[in-house]
Amino acid sequence: MKNYKNQKDVLFVIPARSGSKGVKNKNLSLCAGESLLRRAVKIALDLDINCRVIVSTDSEVYLKHVDDLNCSKDFLRTSYLSGDSIGDIEVITHALHSSEIQYDENYKCISMLQPTSPLRTKKNILDSINAIFSSIWVGVLGFA
Numbered sequence: 001m002k003n004y005k006n007q008k009d010v011l012f013v014i015p016a017r018s019g020s021k022g023v024k025n026k027n028l029s030l031c032a033g034e035s036l037l038r039r040a041v042k043i044a045l046d047l048d049i050n051c052r053v054i055v056s057t058d059s060e061v062y063l064k065h066v067d068d069l070n071c072s073k074d075f076l077r078t079s080y081l082s083g084d085s086i087g088d089i090e091v092i093t094h095a096l097h098s099s100e101i102q103y104d105e106n107y108k109c110i111s112m113l114q115p116t117s118p119l120r121t122k123k124n125i126l127d128s129i130n131a132i133f134s135s136i137w138v139g140v141l142g143f144a
Contacts, residue, residue, distance in 0.1 A: 005104040010051040010129060012044040013095040013112045014071075017082055018059035027115045028065060036115035037062060041069050044113055047122055049129070052105065056095045058082035074102060088112060109133065 016027040016037050023029065027037040034042075037055070044053045053071040057063060058081070063073045075098050081090060092112055099105060109132050111125065 002100075002106075004100065004106040006106075007108075008050050008052050008105050009108050009133075010049050011096060011099055011105075011107040011110045012051055012053040013092050013110060014040045014044070014053065014055045014115060015088065015091045015112060016040075016055060016057040016059070016062050016115055017077075017086075018057065018062060019082065019084070021084065027062060031118045035065065036118055037065060038069070039118050040113045040115040041066050041071050043120070043122060043125065044111075045070060047125060049126075052099060052103065052107070054095050054099060056091050072099070072102075074098075
């Protein structure tokens with residue numbers, strides 16, 4: 001196993017594919033005056049956790065949309081990771097491996113925050129992460 005230079009508690013992966021069939025550019029849709037994408041990034045950044053926040057997208061427009069936020073925007077997905085048939089595991093794996101290489105970091109926990117779940121709270125996220133850190137659970141899947 002590789003010895004990493006840096007250790008973070010959580011890698012937050014925010015998947016935001018631009019090619020939605022149902023609602024065009026749904027991740028830029030507004031909720032309470034802010035786009036779904038920005039809400040997802042901001043809630044992760046607002047948590048008091050040693051973390052890295054990554055926007056995983058196939059869209060330069062989406063990356064520019066969060067350019068002013070302190071998240072990693074270096075991971076533009078290739079076409080093979082951008083289609084309708086690509087699952088969450090492939091996206092998370094790509095983000096994890098890219099982060100390990102780019103930042104020489106490893107993570108105790110990975111959390112995917114989908115922009116299309118804007119009702120989640122900081123408490124929802126922290127409770128899930130704390131349950132994993134305390135070994136109550138090995139994983140959490142939540143929708144809000």
